[in-house]
Amino acid sequence: MALPKTNPTQTQAWKKLEDNFNQVKELHLKELFAQDADRAQKMTITWEDFLVDFSKNRITNDTLELLQELAKEVKLDKAIEAYFSGEKINETEHRAVLHTALRAKENDTFFVDGKNVMPEVYKVKNKIKTFTEDIVNGTRKGYSGKPFTHIVNIGIGGSDLGPAMVVDSLQYYKNNLTTYFVSNVDGDHVNEIIKKINPETTLFVIVSKTFTTQETLSNANTIRAWFLQHASEEAIAKHFVAVSTNLEKVQEFGIEQDNIFPMWNWVGGRFSLWSAVGLSISLSLGYQHFESLLSGANKMDEHFKNTSFDKNIPVVLGLLTIWYNNFFNAESEAVIPYSEYLGKLAKYLQQGIMESNGKYIDRNGSKVNYQTGTIIWGEPGTNSQHAFFQLIHQGTKLIPADFIGFAKSLYGNQDHQDKLISNFIAQTEALMNGKTKAEVMQEFEGSDLSKSEIEKLAPYKVFEGNKPTNTLFIDQLTPESLGKLIALYEHKIFVQGVIWNIFSYDQFGVELGKKLAGEILKDLQHDAISKHDGSTLNLIKFYKANN
Numbered sequence: 428m429a430l431p432k433t434n435p436t437q438t439q440a441w442k443k444l445e446d447n448f449n450q451v452k453e454l455h456l457k458e459l460f461a462q463d464a465d466r467a468q469k470m471t472i473t474w475e476d477f478l479v480d481f482s483k484n485r486i487t488n489d490t491l492e493l494l495q496e497l498a499k500e501v502k503l504d505k506a507i508e509a510y511f512s513g514e515k516i517n518e519t520e521h522r523a524v525l526h527t528a529l530r531a532k533e534n535d536t537f538f539v540d541g542k543n544v545m546p547e548v549y550k551v552k553n554k555i556k557t558f559t560e561d562i563v564n565g566t567r568k569g570y571s572g573k574p575f576t577h578i579v580n581i582g583i584g585g586s587d588l589g590p591a592m593v594v595d596s597l598q599y600y601k602n603n604l605t606t607y608f609v610s611n612v613d614g615d616h617v618n619e620i621i622k623k624i625n626p627e628t629t630l631f632v633i634v635s636k637t638f639t640t641q642e643t644l645s646n647a648n649t650i651r652a653w654f655l656q657h658a659s660e661e662a663i664a665k666h667f668v669a670v671s672t673n674l675e676k677v678q679e680f681g682i683e684q685d686n687i688f689p690m691w692n693w694v695g696g697r698f699s700l701w702s703a704v705g706l707s708i709s710l711s712l713g714y715q716h717f718e719s720l721l722s723g724a725n726k727m728d729e730h731f732k733n734t735s736f737d738k739n740i741p742v743v744l745g746l747l748t749i750w751y752n753n754f755f756n757a758e759s760e761a762v763i764p765y766s767e768y769l770g771k772l773a774k775y776l777q778q779g780i781m782e783s784n785g786k787y788i789d790r791n792g793s794k795v796n797y798q799t800g801t802i803i804w805g806e807p808g809t810n811s812q813h814a815f816f817q818l819i820h821q822g823t824k825l826i827p828a829d830f831i832g833f834a835k836s837l838y839g840n841q842d843h844q845d846k847l848i849s850n851f852i853a854q855t856e857a858l859m860n861g862k863t864k865a866e867v868m869q870e871f872e873g874s875d876l877s878k879s880e881i882e883k884l885a886p887y888k889v890f891e892g893n894k895p896t897n898t899l900f901i902d903q904l905t906p907e908s909l910g911k912l913i914a915l916y917e918h919k920i921f922v923q924g925v926i927w928n929i930f931s932y933d934q935f936g937v938e939l940g941k942k943l944a945g946e947i948l949k950d951l952q953h954d955a956i957s958k959h960d961g962s963t964l965n966l967i968k969f970y971k972a973n974n
């Protein structure tokens with residue numbers, strides 16, 4: 428079964444949601460809590476080591492039911508079935524979407540074109556395991572007989588962001604290998620990395636699903652040329668490995684068959700960290716931790732597949748995004764982890780969410796007449812409180828936010844942890860309740876200011892509140908809990924795409940710029956300049972005049 432192709436705005440539930448919105452938009456979260464003593468309890472899902480409290484959202488019980496009705500009307504249940512069953516739900520590229528197979532159990536079955544992919548998945552996993560162990564324990568050595576001390580991952584987009592985010596997030600669990608990531612075609616990026624490494628003890632992992640990506644191939648070539656200044660051609664086999672679906676191109680680059688870790692076109696780049704694209708994760712953390720990451724994601728897959736919509740974390744969070752995006756006209760969503768380790772999470776989610784759901788053509792080929800894809804941004808708290816929280820609290824835009832926190836810290840410094848978590852909890856309370864004029868006036872009691880001065884100042888100190896947040900409270904940051912968290916957002920992306928009636932798994936929107944860059948590159952490197960508009964032409968001329 429292909430994905431259903433229902434325009435969400437034509438459903439019965441949508442019309443009812445419009446009516447519901449007209450009532451709810453006038454309500455303050457404070458009233459909603461006052462009206463229902465059990466609200467927090469009713470609107471919290473506890474699952475494994477996760478507590479997801481979505482009660483601080485501008486919804487009533489009716490809203491929640493109607494959002495679930497919407498999901499039912501667009502046949503989300505059937506879509507989930509199609510997603511897990513290996514249907515080619517990426518219709519525009521005629522591909523299945525099966526990153527879930529990568530973290531499934533060995534005796535599970537996932538069929539693509541009638542063939543169970545699990546034996547292949549496990550074959551590659553075993554290759555990752557053996558390779559990781561050989562590098563980590565020093566059995567496999569560099570060209571001069573020294574064990575490896577550094578890993579450089581060369582990739583971009585999905586071949587960089589996932590591994591980079593996970594390695595950074597789980598640095599507490601890291602082994603003695605130092606890992607760097609080179610992604611930007613900006614030569615200063617690769618040269619800064621080259622400064623820090625020794626060719627004798629560095630392993631290079633070239634990651635590119637297509638093995639045609641300009642940035643990755645340029646960086647790989649630059650690194651290879653530098654490497655050959657120190658070592659012989661034969662040494663390449665010891666120091667360069669590749670992850671790709673394009674085995675031919677990898678071999679052309681000079682990588683030996685044995686050093687290739689295959690992946691498959693049913694794994695989207697931005698969902699690929701679970702495949703051999705995660706090789707640098709396995710190398711940096713050890714294979715066992717990589718396995719735990721996968722097993723966490725698998726648990727979330729089971730939860731998503733088997734849980735009724737009302738208790739289903741990705742479904743509920745996905746529906747809430749629809750509510751704010753399409754009814755409140757919120758344009759962005761903030762993701763605020765209260766963990767310094769998750770500093771790259773928002774960056775990673777930007778690709779996952781915005782590349783997947785930033786589309787204006789629906790699954791029928793027509794232009795949508797409603798908003799899709801949200802803008803994702805965020806930084807860890809508490810730092811972000813001292814930076815952009817002003818705008819969330821008192822700005823004119825509605826910014827729903829996910830607050831992600833961990834009950835236990837990794838180093839166990841209780842004083843720091845108590846302070847961190849008090850901020851984590853206080854911010855959602857402040858965003859919800861705000862501060863009334865009466866409360867502000869009370870604070871002025873006993874002040875030296877005159878009555879008129881106080882009156883003048885008071886409005887600036889009022890917080891309207893009513894700012895929605897989800898709290899994702901997790902026991903501790905571990906490879907497994909991070910796996911669950913990432914898979915949660917992956918499934919949330921799916922839910923949103925199904926409801927918005929768009930294809931979430933292609934990315935044609937990135938092609939045009941790449942193509943024009945190829946043409947402009949010729950203009951920059953040759954005397955003749957091809958035809959452009961006046962502005963583009965001036966920019967090309969300016970560059971040429973300065974080089």
Ligand SMILES: O=P(O)(O)OC[C@H]1O[C@H](O)[C@H](O)[C@@H](O)[C@@H]1O
Pocket residue numbers: 583584585586634635636637638639640643696697782934937
């Ligand atoms: O892995 P690669 O084939 O090198 O692709 C790297 C990235 O570039 C593309 O332009 C896409 O926008 C991304 O989805 C992809 O992850």
